[in-house]
Amino acid sequence: xxxxxxxxxxxxxxxxxxxxxxxxxxxxxxxxxxxxxxxxxxxxxxxxxxxxxxxxxxxxxxxxxxxxxxxxxxxxxxxxxxxxxxxxxxxxxxxxxxxxxxxxxxxxxxxxxxxxxxxxxxxxxxxxxxxxxxxxxxxxxxxxxxxxxxxxxxxxxxxxxxxxxxxxxxxxxxxxxxxxxxxxxxxxxxxxxxxxxxxxxxxxxxxxxxxxxxxxxxxxxxxxxxxxxxxxxxxxxxxxxxxxxxxxxxxxxxxxxxxxxxxxxxxxxxxxxxxxxxxxxxxxxxxxxxxxxxxxxxxxxxxxxxxxxxxxxxxxxxxx
Amino acid sequence: xxxxxxxxxxxxxxxxxxxxxxxxxxxxxxxxxxxxxxxxxxxxxxxxxxxxxxxxxxxxxxxxxxxxxxxxxxxxxxxxxxxxxxxxxxxxxxxxxxxxxxxxxxxxxxxxxxxxxxxxxxxxxxxxxxxxxxxxxxxxxxxxxxxxxxxxxxxxxxxxxxxxxxxxxxxxxxxxxxxxxxxxxxxxxxxxxxxxxxxxxxxxxxxxxxxxxxxxxxxxxxxxxxxxxxxxxxxxxxxxxxxxxxx
Ligand SMILES: Cc1cc2nc3c(=O)[nH]c(=O)nc-3n(C[C@H](O)[C@H](O)[C@H](O)COP(=O)(O)OP(=O)(O)OC[C@H]3O[C@@H](n4cnc5c(N)ncnc54)[C@H](O)[C@@H]3O)c2cc1C
Ligand SMILES: Nc1ncnc2c1ncn2[C@@H]1O[C@H](COP(=O)(O)O)[C@@H](O)[C@H]1O
Numbered sequence: 024x025x026x027x028x029x030x031x032x033x034x035x036x037x038x039x040x041x042x043x044x045x046x047x048x049x050x051x052x053x054x055x056x057x058x059x060x061x062x063x064x065x066x067x068x069x070x071x072x073x074x075x076x077x078x079x080x081x082x083x084x085x086x087x088x089x090x091x092x093x094x095x096x097x098x099x100x101x102x103x104x105x106x107x108x109x110x111x112x113x114x115x116x117x118x119x120x121x122x123x124x125x126x127x128x129x130x131x132x133x134x135x136x137x138x139x140x141x142x143x144x145x146x147x148x149x150x151x152x153x154x155x156x157x158x159x160x161x162x163x164x165x166x167x168x169x170x171x172x173x174x175x176x177x178x179x180x181x182x183x184x185x186x187x188x189x190x191x192x193x194x195x196x197x198x199x200x201x202x203x204x205x206x207x208x209x210x211x212x213x214x215x216x217x218x219x220x221x222x223x224x225x226x227x228x229x230x231x232x233x234x235x236x237x238x239x240x241x242x243x244x245x246x247x248x249x250x251x252x253x254x255x256x257x258x259x260x261x262x263x264x265x266x267x268x269x270x271x272x273x274x275x276x277x278x279x280x281x282x283x284x285x286x287x288x289x290x291x292x293x294x295x296x297x298x299x300x301x302x303x304x305x306x307x308x309x310x311x312x313x314x315x316x317x318x319x320x321x322x323x324x325x326x327x328x329x330x331x332x333x334x335x336x337x338x339x340x341x342x343x
Numbered sequence: 344x345x346x347x348x349x350x351x352x353x354x355x356x357x358x359x360x361x362x363x364x365x366x367x368x369x370x371x372x373x374x375x376x377x378x379x380x381x382x383x384x385x386x387x388x389x390x391x392x393x394x395x396x397x398x399x400x401x402x403x404x405x406x407x408x409x410x411x412x413x414x415x416x417x418x419x420x421x422x423x424x425x426x427x428x429x430x431x432x433x434x435x436x437x438x439x440x441x442x443x444x445x446x447x448x449x450x451x452x453x454x455x456x457x458x459x460x461x462x463x464x465x466x467x468x469x470x471x472x473x474x475x476x477x478x479x480x481x482x483x484x485x486x487x488x489x490x491x492x493x494x495x496x497x498x499x500x501x502x503x504x505x506x507x508x509x510x511x512x513x514x515x516x517x518x519x520x521x522x523x524x525x526x527x528x529x530x531x532x533x534x535x536x537x538x539x540x541x542x543x544x545x546x547x548x549x550x551x552x553x554x555x556x557x558x559x560x561x562x563x564x565x566x567x568x569x570x571x572x573x574x575x576x577x578x579x580x581x582x583x584x585x586x587x588x589x590x
Contacts, residue, residue, distance in 0.1 A: 098472070120502075126468075127472040127482065135553030154466075164558045166556075171406065203511055204510070210505045210507070211504050223589070271380070272384075274519075280587070319582060331573075332487050333581065339579070339580045
């Protein structure tokens with residue numbers, strides 16, 4: 024059986040977990056087995072409806088000791104559940120919590136693990152998973168040699184497919200150890216889509232000259248309904264908040280559309296965005312390295328081009 | 344107070360990524376090796392900051408790798424580690440690496456183990472969580488801030504769309520990322536001192552590989568950028584809608 028872990032930070036199930044279920048369901052089909060999901064704690068959502076992503080059963084561990092994510096505690100519960108349920112493959116989203124817990128589960132189950140997978144494994148004779156390595160600059164195919172296998176799946180690399188189905192929701196009783204972590208505060212950026220979940224991203228670099236010029240970029244993001252990002256020097260100079268920094272040492276993202284404005288396209292920047300489906304580069308220097316990684320390029324002054332693009336988007340939305 | 348910092352060796356961020364031996368090995372030709380940026384800039388420098396505040400702190404470094412990792416370990420000692428361990432195991436299976444580190448950690452009874460968020464070559468982001476399970480210690484991932492208050496660690500970590508702060512008793516394992524500390528450059532005194540600091544070499548003790556790398560592949564080259572006239576943004580919008588189908 025393929026068991027998919029559903030991450031439910033703040034009682035809300037994230038897109039990354041929906042995608043993980045779809046991936047797990049496709050893998051189960053390939054292996055001729057069932058896809059079931061596991062959720063720890065309580066959520067305000069109708070779990071049966073998760074059937075639409077392809078899980079036939081949802082196992083819920085409702086224990087009141089599971090109030091917040093604690094890697095050590097969750098790893099214990101997930102591995103016990105995997106044993107009780109007889110899972111042969113475990114799937115996690117490669118998001119913050121998935122990364123923090125899946126490798127610990129691998130130790131507890133003596134399972135081989137591949138993190139950051141970007142496609143379904145090959146399972147004809149052996150079990151070989153393809154993942155991104157070198158920060159998206161290459162792929163590696165890795166064979167898992169153990170009986171139990173664990174995969175964390177890169178966000179936005181498989182996609183979310185829905186069908187018309189409901190899952191059976193079942194209570195699962197597992198001994199839950201106490202958590203030794205005390206959460207003292209949670210700061211969420213209000214109303215914004217987290218960058219790693221965003222499908223459209225507008226990003227700015229040093230070419231915008233200063234924080235006072237960010238208005239044109241924010242207008243474009245608003246017209247598109249996109250999230251905003253930036254290059255490292257921009258966040259290092261505090262023109263933009265640190266959580267917007269993408270690249271090798273920042274966030275790695277894979278939106279459907281990444282619009283880079285006044286960013287040169289240094290290799291360390293590309294490492295964070297090269298998995299984007301479509302890249303648009305706006306830069307006044309035709310020699311900017313970013314154009315080599317772009318699908319669409321506009322050679323021009325951002326201060327002229329960006330407002331025009333915003334207007335064109337608003338026009339197309341109004342006219343549609 | 345004893346801190347263990349896990350140091351790994353990665354190709355320089357500008358290194359050309361190419362593969363050899365029928366795409367089964369990373370081509371190390373002409374590659375410059377550096378300390379994995381997360382380990383150096385954030386984990387190690389954070390440990391040094393804690394030592395600067397409290398002279399009773401000792402910083403041990405551990406790396407699992409061949410003799411070719413010694414230059415980067417010396418650099419880490421020059422930045423401010425007190426003593427280093429190298430386990431002579433060249434496996435790139437995370438479980439093997441984690442088990443080797445866990446053996447060192449058990450010997451040293453550390454209050455704090457710091458790792459980087461992930462290595463920039465294999466991007467596993469696994470070692471910290473594996474150590475947590477192997478040592479049965481708490482683990483906090485993707486930390487951006489750390490303070491100590493006696494035997495309590497106060498850690499802020501990244502969560503989707505924000506940050507959360509939590510408290511836990513030592514010992515604890517923390518994976519570090521941007522925000523933890525500021526990058527430093529080793530000074531001459533540190534470089535001189537590093538030459539005489541102990542670098543202990545231990546033989547590999549783990550061999551069973553849970554995973555094996557079969558092959559590498561480079562992504563297909565982009566077919567070439569389509570340039571759009573800067574005065575015709577309607578055309579770009581049309582392309583994004585009808586051709587790329589992303590808006
Ligand atoms: C170990 C390491 C890790 C790093 N990690 C990261 C990382 O995670 N993320 C990251 O982003 N960087 C990272 N960097 C830094 C990276 O090497 C580059 O220095 C950085 O990405 C450059 O940022 P930029 O493109 O905004 O600025 P610049 O390189 O200064 O480029 C500005 C661009 O704007 C263009 N421009 C100027 N004016 C206009 C205008 N009016 N209209 C349109 N275009 C204009 C210019 O032609 C130029 O191409 C890292 C570096 C190292 C050494
Ligand atoms: N070979 C190694 N030796 C010592 N520490 C390592 C090694 N590999 C990884 N680490 C540590 O574990 C962190 C996460 O690495 P990884 O799980 O391989 O992405 C790194 O940032 C290092 O701090």
